[in-house]
Structures are given as structure tokens and as C-alpha cells.
Amino acid sequence: xxxxxxxxxxxxxxxxxxxxxxxxxxxxxxxxxxxxxxxxxxxxxxxxxxxxxxxxxxxxxxxxxxxxxxxxxxxxxxxxxxxxxxxxxxxxxxxxxxxxxxxxxxxxxxxxxxxxxxxxxxxxxxxxxxxxxxxxxxxxxxxxxxxxxxxxxxxxxxxxxxxxxxxxxxxxxxxxxxxxxxxxxxxxxxxxxxxxxxxxxxxxxxxxxxxxxxxxxxxxxxxxxxxxxxxxxxxxxxxxxxxxxxxxxxxxxxxxxxxxxxxxxxxxxxxxxxxxxxxxxxxxxxxxxxxxxxxxxxxxxxxxxxxxxxxxxxxxxxxxxxxxxxxxxxxxxxxxxxxxxxxxxxxxxxxxxxxxxxxxxxxxxxxxxxxxxxxxxxxxxxxxxxxxxxxxxxxxxxxxxxxxxxxxxxxxxxxxxxxxxxxxxxxxxxxxxxxxxxxxxxxxxxxxxxxxxxxxxxxxxxxxxxxxxxxxxxxxxxxxxxxxxxxxxxxxxxxxxxxxxxxxxxxxxxxxxxxxxxxxxxxxxxxxxxxxxxxxxxxxxxxxxxxxxxxxxxxxxxxxxxxxxxxxxxxxxxxxxxxxxxxxxxxxxxxxxxxxxxxxxxxxxxxxxxxxxxxxxxxxxxxxxxxxxxxxxxxxxxxxxxxxxxxxxxxxxxxxxxxxxxxxxxxxxxxxxxxxxxxxxxxxxxxxxxxxxxxxxxxxxxxxxxxxxxxxxxxxxxxxxxxxxxxxxxxxxxxxxxxxxxxx
Numbered sequence: 001x002x003x004x005x006x007x008x009x010x011x012x013x014x015x016x017x018x019x020x021x022x023x024x025x026x027x028x029x030x031x032x033x034x035x036x037x038x039x040x041x042x043x044x045x046x047x048x049x050x051x052x053x054x055x056x057x058x059x060x061x062x063x064x065x066x067x068x069x070x071x072x073x074x075x076x077x078x079x080x081x082x083x084x085x086x087x088x089x090x091x092x093x094x095x096x097x098x099x100x101x102x103x104x105x106x107x108x109x110x111x112x113x114x115x116x117x118x119x120x121x122x123x124x125x126x127x128x129x130x131x132x133x134x135x136x137x138x139x140x141x142x143x144x145x146x147x148x149x150x151x152x153x154x155x156x157x158x159x160x161x162x163x164x165x166x167x168x169x170x171x172x173x174x175x176x177x178x179x180x181x182x183x184x185x186x187x188x189x190x191x192x193x194x195x196x197x198x199x200x201x202x203x204x205x206x207x208x209x210x211x212x213x214x215x216x217x218x219x220x221x222x223x224x225x226x227x228x229x230x231x232x233x234x235x236x237x238x239x240x241x242x243x244x245x246x247x248x249x250x251x252x253x254x255x256x257x258x259x260x261x262x263x264x265x266x267x268x269x270x271x272x273x274x275x276x277x278x279x280x281x282x283x284x285x286x287x288x289x290x291x292x293x294x295x296x297x298x299x300x301x302x303x304x305x306x307x308x309x310x311x312x313x314x315x316x317x318x319x320x321x322x323x324x325x326x327x328x329x330x331x332x333x334x335x336x337x338x339x340x341x342x343x344x345x346x347x348x349x350x351x352x353x354x355x356x357x358x359x360x361x362x363x364x365x366x367x368x369x370x371x372x373x374x375x376x377x378x379x380x381x382x383x384x385x386x387x388x389x390x391x392x393x394x395x396x397x398x399x400x401x402x403x404x405x406x407x408x409x410x411x412x413x414x415x416x417x418x419x420x421x422x423x424x425x426x427x428x429x430x431x432x433x434x435x436x437x438x439x440x441x442x443x444x445x446x447x448x449x450x451x452x453x454x455x456x457x458x459x460x461x462x463x464x465x466x467x468x469x470x471x472x473x474x475x476x477x478x479x480x481x482x483x484x485x486x487x488x489x490x491x492x493x494x495x496x497x498x499x500x501x502x503x504x505x506x507x508x509x510x511x512x513x514x515x516x517x518x519x520x521x522x523x524x525x526x527x528x529x530x531x532x533x534x535x536x537x538x539x540x541x542x543x544x545x546x547x548x549x550x551x552x553x554x555x556x557x558x559x560x561x562x563x564x565x566x567x568x569x570x571x572x573x574x575x576x577x578x579x580x581x582x583x584x585x586x587x588x589x590x591x592x593x594x595x596x597x598x599x600x601x602x603x604x605x606x607x608x609x610x611x612x613x614x615x616x617x618x619x620x621x622x623x624x625x626x627x628x629x630x631x632x633x634x635x636x637x638x639x640x641x642x643x644x645x646x647x648x649x650x651x652x653x654x655x656x657x658x659x660x661x662x663x664x665x666x667x668x669x670x671x672x673x674x675x676x677x678x679x680x681x682x683x684x685x686x687x688x689x690x691x692x693x694x695x696x697x698x699x700x701x702x703x704x705x706x707x708x709x710x711x712x713x714x715x716x717x718x719x720x721x722x723x724x725x726x727x728x729x730x731x732x733x734x735x736x737x738x739x740x741x742x743x744x
Contacts, residue, residue, distance in 0.1 A: 011266045011376050015274065021385035022259070022340050022363065027394055030361070035256065035336040037329070039294070039403045039413055045356065046092055046101055046395040054358040054393045056169070056208065056346050060119035061425030061447055063351040065092040065101060067395065068127075070113050073164075073360070076387045077378055079368030082164065087111045089127060089138075091145055097422050099352065105145030108138045113164060116171040116181070121454045122426060126153055130167055133158040154195050157184060161678020165223070165367045166612065169207050173450050175215030175478065176512065177486040180235070182206055182219060185607045187236060191488075192456055201239035202610035204229035208284040208346050212316075213299070213442060213475055214505060215482070215512075220282040220303050224615025224624065225635075227251060227282040228301065228314070232323055232575060234512070237546040238582075239610060241619070242574050247326040251279050254331055255308040256338045259384055262307060263366050264670050265376040267626060267633075276308035281365065284346035284358070289442030292353030292416045294400055300328060302355070304344035306365045309337035311344055311357070321538035321571020335398075341389055352418035353441045355398040363389035369674055423447070430457035434464060434483065437476035449479045453486035461489045469497060478509050485513050492522055499528060504537035511543050518551055526553050533559060538569035545576050549583075557583045598689070598701040601682075605690025608683065613691075616671045621695040626670060635671050637664055640695040644726075649702050651730045652688040653710045659720035675720060681707040 025033070027044040034042045046054075046067065056068040071087045089108045092101040108114075113130035120126060123140035125147070135154040138147035159167045168181045178187040178198075182205035188197040203209075204226070205219030212218065221229045227250070232240040258275035262268040270277040285303040301314040313334035314325045328334060337344070343365050346358040363386030364371065371378045381387050402415035425433060425447060433455075436448035452460065460483075467480040481498070484490040490513055498510035511532060518525045529551075532544035541563065548556040557580055564576035586603075594602075609617075616636035618624040623634030644651045659675035662668075676684065681704035688707075692699030721729075 014266055019383050024341055024389050024392055025339055030339050033337060033339040039400055041399050041401050043397045043399050044394060045397045048392040051090060051393045052391055053360045053362060054395055056117060057348055057356060057358055058117050058119055059351050061423060061451055063423040066117045066125055068114050068117050074364040075390050077371045077381050083112055085110045085112050087113050089114055089117055097420050099418055099420050108147045115169045118171050121451055128157060130164050131160045163367055163369055163674055170209035172209055172211055174211055175482050177453055177482060180217050182209055183611055185611055200236040202607050203235045210286045212287040213289060218285050218287060218301060220285045222281045222283055225279045227279045228325060233546055237550050240575055240578060242322055245324055250325060250327060253279060253305055253308045254333050255310050256336045259340050261380040263370045263377045281305055281307040286347035290349040290353040290355060291440035292418050302347050306343040306345050309342045311335035320569045321542045349443050351423050351443055354418050357396040359394040359396055361392040361394050363387055425451055430455050430460045434460055437479040438473045445479050449483050452483045458487055458489060465494060477506060481509055481513050485516050492517055504540050507540050508543045511547050515547055515551060530559055533563050538571050541572050542575050545579060549579050601686045601689045601701060602693055605686035608687050609690055636669050639691050645691055646697045646699040648730050649700060649706060650710055651726060653707055654721060656684045656687060657711060658717055661720040662722040664723045
């Protein structure tokens with residue numbers, strides 16, 4: 001086997017003794033394998049054979065649960081038949097209000113690895129399949145629980161040709177009425193007059209996303225081993241990372257003893273427990289906003305780690321305009337699975353106020369590009385016969401049963417039963433829907449607002465205006481403002497009233513919502529934004545800076561710079577400083593003699609790099625550090641000052657088109673450079689131009705025509721390059737020397 005495989009030097013100490021195959025458990029058996037804080041319990045909601053490989057779930061306005069089933073994910077270690085159209089979305093219903101889903105149908109069948117589900121109004125949902133650009137609306141027109149009408153709802157959201165783990169997911173309808181997804185550096189929205197689309201920062205998310213009570217999206221990164229990403233400000237203002245945004249050691253995970261089946265080999269394994277030692281597959285985030293969960297869980301971030309078979313609870317700590325995440329259970333985790341087949345991949349708050357967890361219950365949780373023959377993980381898969389377990393799946397409900405008193409210092413904690421009130425929002429009027437804005441469960445509030453916006457019934461505008469100003473429920477006021485925005489009924493006078501609100505969170509929502517008015521032509525708001533730079537609250541100042549910048553208000557950076565210099569707030573200095581620095585970088589590129597088209601190409605490449613490449617090559621291009629390994633060990637080679645990057649352009653083009661594997665100058669890396677040739681010539685040119693002109697690199701800008709030339713020349717190549725092959729295939733730059741003479 002190769003250096004990364006069973007016998008490689010980096011995997012010394014691995015256990016290769018023969019093992020009994022891992023056997024699947026029934027749901028009632030698996031229920032006894034979870035380790036949870038006192039008082040919590042996992043309860044089965046749905047399971048195989050009725051569902052197979054669930055990866056996401058959502059509820060419509062009547063509380064019917066839609067489950068995405070990726071039924072062809074890793075049927076063996078080679079990923080056979082993964083694009084066969086046999087996946088589906090099933091619908092589950094509690095018909096008698098006892099908390100049990102006693103009826104289910106296959107709502108949409110014959111799909112290719114569906115990546116999301118978003119219920120709309122009536123009996124309609126949206127979904128997007130792997131390898132497609134389209135968001136499709138499926139509707140059940142005759143009430144039999146099976147969709148019979150297919151409509152193209154929107155297009156341009158996909159990443160066809162990329163590894164299935166590197167394609168979009170999530171698609172959450174935000175409080176701001178925009179739909180967000182992972183990977184995509186844009187957001188889009190429905191309006192009565194057509195769809196809108198806007199650029200955002202590169203979010204760094206991979207599978208699943210969530211929003212908090214203030215409407216900020218939360219993303220988590222899997223492949224880059226970073227966990228939560230870009231959570232300092234809402235992503236449409238850009239991607240921001242700050243020092244100390246995690247407590248020391250936050251990236252270290254504490255699973256139950258395992259079987260050592262980690263793609264990173266022994267460098268990712270804690271011995272002698274043979275369990276995961278670091279984030280490597282964080283997915284499925286959820287901000288807890290269910291009213292039937294204990295207080296110490298409310299508002300916290302939960303996310304899964306399916307390789308480690310665990311769920312992390314992170315405390316969100318705000319100070320001086322910055323956010324830091326801390327493990328709520330230092331040295332352990334909120335939930336530990338001791339069954340090697342427990343694969344939690346998504347978490348959602350349900351209508352009943354509890355937490356639901358999608359468990360693929362799967363042997364292999366790594367796509368086939370990283371399980372080739374000869375690899376460490378492939379050997380582990382074969383050792384435990386993990387490839388034989390692939391037709392299972394469970395949806396769990398996390399409940400709180402409480403506990404009795406344990407003495408004078410441990411008072412009793414009361415059980416919290418699920419709220420079995422059955423939603424009937426699909427039959428409600430807009431006036432009825434807005435009463436749910438005061439509900440303590442975020443699912444009710446968000447679902448009601450979405451339906452209000454879809455109905456476009458403006459008879460509720462006066463009630464919403466009143467609620468926005470006078471309700472004693474702050475979150476209801478948020479939803480009232482954004483419902484007005486979604487009904488095209490928000491006005492500047494209301495915004496200015498709310499900008500004077502004593503609660504800084506309300507002032508922030510007013511600024512954010514007003515951006516729609518500014519984009520519609522009300523430039524008078526510029527002075528309100530500048531006035532907000534003088535607010536006494538750090539978060540309001542930061543919001544004003546972000547709004548001025550994203551709207552490209554004339555003189556924005558000139559107004560922001562002195563605020564950054566004078567402020568005593570750490571967050572204002574850090575985030576505002578990054579805005580100023582980015583503006584200066586943009587000016588520098590424009591002034592470097594590059595044509596506008598070349599600058600645009602580099603900037604597009606930067607967006608792609610921050611979506612995909614950073615996870616292995618690092619934000620600074622020096623290679624992302626392999627946590628837990630020796631000093632200087634990185635996941636991929638440095639691009640900074642790399643002669644192969646800044647040398648002949650064909651080198652970078654060939655690597656992007658066909659990928660790269662194997663040692664480089666004697667150094668072996670944990671990752672491979674997967675082929676990107678399925679993307680357009682312009683896409684390849686943009687990425688190549690960015691890496692050749694960043695971090696001090698100064699190479700020529702690559703054009704689509706140059707990519708097309710190399711693509712044609714390598715059309716018959718089906719395998720990834722190795723370093724020696726590339727060295728032989730790419731022309732070498734010959735440097736002139738003083739000894740040369742010129743002859744006629």
C-alpha cells in the first residue's frame with residue numbers, strides 16, 4: 001500500500017488484527033447506546049425499513065415532516081450506483097395528535113441524492129438534486145400525499161460535476177426573506193414580481209445550516225476540519241474570521257472509544273481509544289429555539305460530527321461586538337454514540353419544541369474519492385466490513401425527562417413533555433398567522449412568517465406596524481418588521497422610529513431591514529447609517545459599518561476608518577479594520593496595472609477559493625495546518641511562492657482540470673487535489689489567476705482560451721496527475737544567464 005495506506009509510515013501503531021464485522025442494531029437497541037447529560041433521552045420517531053439514509057428533515061405549516069433520503073450514498077467502498085435515481089423524500093404525519101408519526105407516504109420518488117427540502121404553502125415543497133442547477137417545486141394536487149406536479153422554481157444554484165460532498169445543501173428561508181445555502185456565495189429570494197439574487201461572502205459551509213433568533217445564518221465546515229464558520233456577522237456582509245473566536249482546544253473532540261475508521265489515518269486518531277481527536281466532518285447545525293428543551297440549552301449551537309459519532313453543544317458568548325464559541329461540556333460532548341453505525345448528520349427543532357436528529361445509521365460516511373484501494377480508510381472499512389451496512393436509517397427525538405433530587409445541592413429537575421399542539425397554519429389567514437410571532441418556539445415563528453410573505457395579504461400591514469412598535473415580545477417585533485419587508489410595506493418612517501428603540505437588537509434589525517429601502521432608491525438613509533456609527537452599543541456600530549460597506553454608500557470607508565481608529569470596542573476595531581483592509585486591497589489590485597477584466601477574474605477566483613480551496617490550502621495559501629500533527633505539517637502544499645504555481649501557467653491549469661495525487665518533493669499529504677475539470681474554462685481561469693496573484697505571488701492572469709487549449713490537449717486523460725508526470729508535461733522556464741550571447 002501507498003504512504004497513506006495500511007502500511008504507510010504515517011500510520012504506524014494502527015490495529016490490523018482481524019475483527020468481527022460490525023452488525024446493525026434495531027432502533028430499540030441503539031437507543032440504549034447513547035451517552036447523554038442526566039435527564040435527556042433519545043426516542044425513535046421513524047426508522048428503517050421505512051426510511052433509508054435520512055440526511056435532512058423539515059415540517060410544513062401543518063406539522064407534517066418531510067425527510068430527505070439519500071438512498072444511494074456509499075453502497076460500497078467504491079461508491080457504486082451513487083447517481084442512480086432511487087432516492088426520495090418521504091412525508092410523515094401524526095394523524096391523532098399523540099406525538100407519533102403514524103402515517104407516511106413517499107412524497108417524491110426517483111430522485112438523485114436530494115440535497116434539501118423546503119416546504120412552501122399548501123402541499124408543496126422545494127428540493128434540489130445532486131448534479132443539478134435547479135430548485136424544483138413538487139406539489140400534491142389531489143391530497144393523496146404523493147406529489148404529482150413538477151415545476152422549475154429557480155435555477156443556477158448547483159455545482160454539477162463536483163464531488164457530491166462538495167455540492168450545495170441547506171436552503172433555509174431566512175428571517176430576512178432570503179434563501180441561503182452552503183457553498184454558494186449568493187442568496188436568492190421569491191417576490192411576487194420574480195426572483196432576486198445577490199452575492200454574499202463565501203460561507204464555508206458544507207452540509208446543513210441554521211439561523212438564530214436574530215436571523216443570522218450559521219454554517220459549519222466538514223472537510224476543512226474547522227467546525228462552525230463565518231459567524232461573526234450575517235454572511236451577506238462578507239466572510240469574517242477573528243482571533244480567539246473559539247476557546248482554546250474547541251476543535252478537539254471527545255468521542256466514545258471507537259474503531260479508528262478516520263480518513264486522516266492515525267494522525268486523526270486518539271490512542272489507545274481509537275477515536276477521533278479533531279473535527280473532521282462537522283455537519284447539520286441547529287440553534288436551539290425549541291420551547292420544550294431545558295433553559296441551559298436555549299440559544300446554544302448544536303452540530304453533529306458523524307465520523308466521531310457525537311453531537312457538540314457550543315455556548316455562544318458575545319463580548320464587545322465579537323462572538324466566541326465554547327464547548328458546553330469541556331473534555332466530553334453533549335451526546336456520544338457508542339454504536340459504530342450511529343451517523344448523525346442533521347439536527348432540527350420540531351413543531352413540538354423538541355430536537356430531531358437525522359441518523360444515517362451507515363457503515364461508510366466518507367465519499368469514495370477518499371476511500372480508494374490502498375488507503376488507510378479503505379483498509380479499516382474492509383477490516384470491519386462497514387461496506388455491508390447501507391440500508392438503514394433513523395430519525396430520533398431528543399426529549400427531556402428531568403431527574404429527581406440528588407440531595408441538598410442537587411434539586412430535582414422537572415420533565416418537559418413535547419408540545420402536542422398540532423399546527424394548522426396552511427389553513428390559517430394572514431391575521432391568524434401573525435399571532436404565532438409571539439410563540440416561544442422559533443419553528444412556529446419562522447414558519448408563520450414564511451407563509452405570511454407567500455400569501456402577500458396586505459390587510460395585516462396595520463397590525464404588523466403596531467406589533468413592530470409596541471409588542472412586549474422582542475422576537476415578535478423582529479418578525480413583524482421582516483414581514484412588512486416581505487410584503488413590500490416597510491417604510492422609512494417606521495425604520496427611523498425603530499432606530500431610536502432602547503433595545504440595540506431592535507436597532508440592528510431596523511438597519512438591516514432598511515437596506516431594502518436603500519436599494520429601492522431611498523438614499524436619505526445614508527445619514528441614518530452614519531449616525532448609527534456613533535451608537536453607544538458595539539453591535540449597532542458594527543451593523544452600521546457593514547451596511548454602509550455592503551450598500552457601497554459613497555464615502556463609506558472614509559466614514560468607517562476614524563470610527564475604527566477611535567473605538568474602544570474590540571469588535572469595532574477588528575471587524576471594521578478588516579473592512580478597511582479589504583477596501584485597500586481592492587484599490588491596490590485596481591492600481592496594479594491590471595485590466596478591469598483581469599481584476600474581476602481574480603476576484604471571482606478569490607470567491608471560489610474561499611468556498612472550496614481554503615479548507616486544504618489555508619486562508620493564507622500556506623497550507624491548512626493538520627491539527628494534532630507535528631509542527632509544519634499541512635493538509636496540502638503551500639501555494640505562497642510556490643514555483644509550480646507562479647511558473648508556467650499550464651501547471652496550475654492541468655492540476656485544476658485533472659487533479660493531483662501522490663508525494664510532492666518527498667512530502668505526502670493527507671488530502672488529494674480532486675479534479676475540477678467539470679467546471680467552465682472561465683471558472684478554471686479565475687481560480688488559476690487568483691492563486692497566481694495572491695499572497696505575494698505575481699504570475700500572469702490565465703484566460704479561458706488558455707484553459708481551453710490545455711483541456712483539448714489533455715482530453716484523453718482520465719487519471720489524476722502525479723508530480724513527476726506534471727514536471728515532464730509542463731514546459732520549464734529557462735532563466736537567462738550572463739553567459740548567453742545573442743546571434744543573428
